[in-house]
Amino acid sequence: MSGGAAGDPGLYDYLPYKGRPRITWPGGAQIAVWIAPNIEFYEYEPPKNPVRTPWARPLPDVLAYSHRDYGNRVGFRRMLEAMDQAGFRGSVSLNVAMCDHHPEIVTLCADRGWEFFSHGVYNTRYAYGMSPEQEREIIRDSAETIQKWTGQKLDGWLAPALSNNTWTMDLLAEEGLLYTCDLFHDDQPTPIRTKSGRFVSVPYSLEMNDTIVYNTNSYDPRHYGTIIKRQFDQLYREGATSGTVMCIPLHPYLVGQPHRIEPFAEAIRYIAGHDKVWKATGREIAQHFLANSYDDFAAAAAQAG
Amino acid sequence: MPLPDDHLRYPHRGHHMDHALYGWSDLLDRPKVAWPNGARVALWAAPLLQWFPIDSAGKPFRAPGALTMPFPDYRHYTNRDYGNRVGIFRLLDAMSELGIRGSVATNAAVAERYPGLVKEVVGRGHEILAHGLDMDHIHYGGMPEDEEAELVRRSLDILRTASGQPVTGWLSPGRSQSHATLGLLAEHGVAYACDWANDDMPFAMTTPQGRVWAMPFAQETDDRTVMLDFKHTEDSWLQQVRDRFDVLYREAATGGGRVVSVPLHAWVAGVPYRIGVVREALSYMMGHEGVWAATGAEILAAFQSSEAQSSEAQASQALGSEARNG
Numbered sequence: 001m002s003g004g005a006a007g008d009p010g011l012y013d014y015l016p017y018k019g020r021p022r023i024t025w026p027g028g029a030q031i032a033v034w035i036a037p038n039i040e041f042y043e044y045e046p047p048k049n050p051v052r053t054p055w056a057r058p059l060p061d062v063l064a065y066s067h068r069d070y071g072n073r074v075g076f077r078r079m080l081e082a083m084d085q086a087g088f089r090g091s092v093s094l095n096v097a098m099c100d101h102h103p104e105i106v107t108l109c110a111d112r113g114w115e116f117f118s119h120g121v122y123n124t125r126y127a128y129g130m131s132p133e134q135e136r137e138i139i140r141d142s143a144e145t146i147q148k149w150t151g152q153k154l155d156g157w158l159a160p161a162l163s164n165n166t167w168t169m170d171l172l173a174e175e176g177l178l179y180t181c182d183l184f185h186d187d188q189p190t191p192i193r194t195k196s197g198r199f200v201s202v203p204y205s206l207e208m209n210d211t212i213v214y215n216t217n218s219y220d221p222r223h224y225g226t227i228i229k230r231q232f233d234q235l236y237r238e239g240a241t242s243g244t245v246m247c248i249p250l251h252p253y254l255v256g257q258p259h260r261i262e263p264f265a266e267a268i269r270y271i272a273g274h275d276k277v278w279k280a281t282g283r284e285i286a287q288h289f290l291a292n293s294y295d296d297f298a299a300a301a302a303q304a305g
Numbered sequence: 306m307p308l309p310d311d312h313l314r315y316p317h318r319g320h321h322m323d324h325a326l327y328g329w330s331d332l333l334d335r336p337k338v339a340w341p342n343g344a345r346v347a348l349w350a351a352p353l354l355q356w357f358p359i360d361s362a363g364k365p366f367r368a369p370g371a372l373t374m375p376f377p378d379y380r381h382y383t384n385r386d387y388g389n390r391v392g393i394f395r396l397l398d399a400m401s402e403l404g405i406r407g408s409v410a411t412n413a414a415v416a417e418r419y420p421g422l423v424k425e426v427v428g429r430g431h432e433i434l435a436h437g438l439d440m441d442h443i444h445y446g447g448m449p450e451d452e453e454a455e456l457v458r459r460s461l462d463i464l465r466t467a468s469g470q471p472v473t474g475w476l477s478p479g480r481s482q483s484h485a486t487l488g489l490l491a492e493h494g495v496a497y498a499c500d501w502a503n504d505d506m507p508f509a510m511t512t513p514q515g516r517v518w519a520m521p522f523a524q525e526t527d528d529r530t531v532m533l534d535f536k537h538t539e540d541s542w543l544q545q546v547r548d549r550f551d552v553l554y555r556e557a558a559t560g561g562g563r564v565v566s567v568p569l570h571a572w573v574a575g576v577p578y579r580i581g582v583v584r585e586a587l588s589y590m591m592g593h594e595g596v597w598a599a600t601g602a603e604i605l606a607a608f609q610s611s612e613a614q615s616s617e618a619q620a621s622q623a624l625g626s627e628a629r630n631g
Binding site for chain 2: 041043044045047049050056057058059060061062064065066069070071072074076077078087097100101102103106122125129130131133134137138179214218220221257258259260261262
């Protein structure tokens with residue numbers, strides 16, 4: 001089914017996993033593994049959004065607010081240590097207001113050469129109901145804030161709390177970003193159709209995401225370690241045929257809890273113990289795909305679709 | 306219709322929190338805490354005694370564990386009351402056997418209804434930790450402040466009279482607060498509150514009426530949360546609580562003293578098939594060198610004295626370097 005038919009969001013053409021152009025990662029790696037910590041600020045008293053209420057309880061929802069705040073006071077450093085030990089850089093999914101509230105945390109990431117992409121201004125400000133002009137403003141705010149605090153160009157986007165509009169991808173491409181993390185249809189990058197040209201979906205993950213694992217699926221911490229390793233083993237094997245992508249999205253308020261940090265730390269040490277792993281950032285994956293595979297994938301998809 | 310303009314205005318966006326209750330600090334950068342006798346970990350066992358009225362209104366929301374069936378919800382009313390009749394005695398016995406004193410979070414309604422139970426708890430050397438009036442009296446944003454003031458006053462009054470203790474700790478039903486709660490607690494002589502889940506160590510919160518210390522009260526290894534919300538088995542709970550202890554115990558070797566809190570709902574942890582893992586968890590912790598089992602008030606006092614000593618040390622160090630420079 002071609003993108004754009006009734007009921008289809010029109011983001012990409014169908015391209016089956018089997019028979020695709022081959023992806024080759026740098027150094028002959030079989031898999032690109034990237035870790036995406038969501039460094040977030042949730043507001044104590046956010047404004048109301050017409051379609052989604054940030055906090056379940058009447059404000060102040062001190063339990064939910066403080067649960068998130070744990071990440072910035074305690075959990076972040078545990079996660080950082082685990083990643084340092086396994087030799088992983090992060091690609092930070094950043095609520096850019098974190099630069100203003102807690103520049104100390106942003107600096108610790110920047111000093112390690114981590115990438116910063118935008119996850120909106122606050123995690124309690126959704127794009128739902130925004131006009132395209134309003135949404136463009138938060139994209140520009142993000143680009144300017146990240147540039148100012150880290151010197152980096154904004155290349156990636158994960159919509160705040162994954163809140164999208166039908167024009168979001170067009171705006172991101174127009175503003176010069178390279179990739180989105182909001183789409184979950186594949187284990188390899190995908191060319192995304194926008195009005196203004198080349199734009200890539202880099203596989204992020206719901207399944208490997210600690211919020212889904214802990215807040216939605218209610219798995220126990222050791223099981224999280226198990227599924228990370230199982231996901232890796234399968235994608236590593238498949239990567240011998242054509243390079244795959246594995247993302248581990250994190251939230252320091254969850255993975256950084258004392259009873260959860262060790263299984264995660266052990267799982268990424270396990271990954272780092274394999275030879276043909278490219279420990280990449282989201283930007284590096286997008287750039288490599290754009291330079292080497294984008295056109296082949298787009299042509300194959302146009303044909304298949 | 307676009308969103309109103311306030312969605313793109315950020316009045317609190319700056320180098321501070323977005324409220325005035327406390328400033329940010331990173332746990333790992335704070336002065337190291339020294340516990341009495343060089344202990345690494347303060348073990349804070351905290352059974353909970355809760356009463357869910359049969360005519361619960363569930364306003365403005367139901368507390369976790371609240372009745373859910375059409376009136377009269379005998380099944381849940383009685384299942385929760387089981388903790389006050391039976392389960393608590395298993396927890397108290399396990400603690401006594403292991404030489405653990407802790408804090409028992411008690412709804413004031415439990416003290417009124419079952420005064421003998423409070424005497425039993427106090428007689429064993431535990432601290433009574435105020436847990437509001439009952440599980441259907443939620444403190445929430447938007448409640449009239451005089452109503453809340455009366456609720457705080459009455460709950461503390463009942464518990465102080467029943468226990469003969471100063472009762473300086475507080476845990477709100479459902480860990481829910483209004484904007485006024487912390488200030489009202491300070492005004493009524495509460496030194497520490499356990500509702501906020503943002504730290505592994507105590508920290509000071511500021512209100513117009515004075516300071517209240519936030520005490521760490523494990524949220525995601527709490528027995529009810531793990532076994533009833535997440536639906537993990539008691540074996541999994543045991544493993545998580547041990548894993549949590551191991552990390553905090555390890556951190557304490559280099560990072561200073563840590564608190565390991567173990568909330569235990571009498572109606573959850575006190576069930577016959579679960580009491581075995583509760584005993585196992587507590588005895589695992591007590592089997593380590595340098596574990597100090599204490600009440601919340603004792604832990605706070607030790608924390609405050611450690612903080613005072615490290616700020617004195619800092620001050621004298623600064624003075625020393627000034628003298629050298631001069």
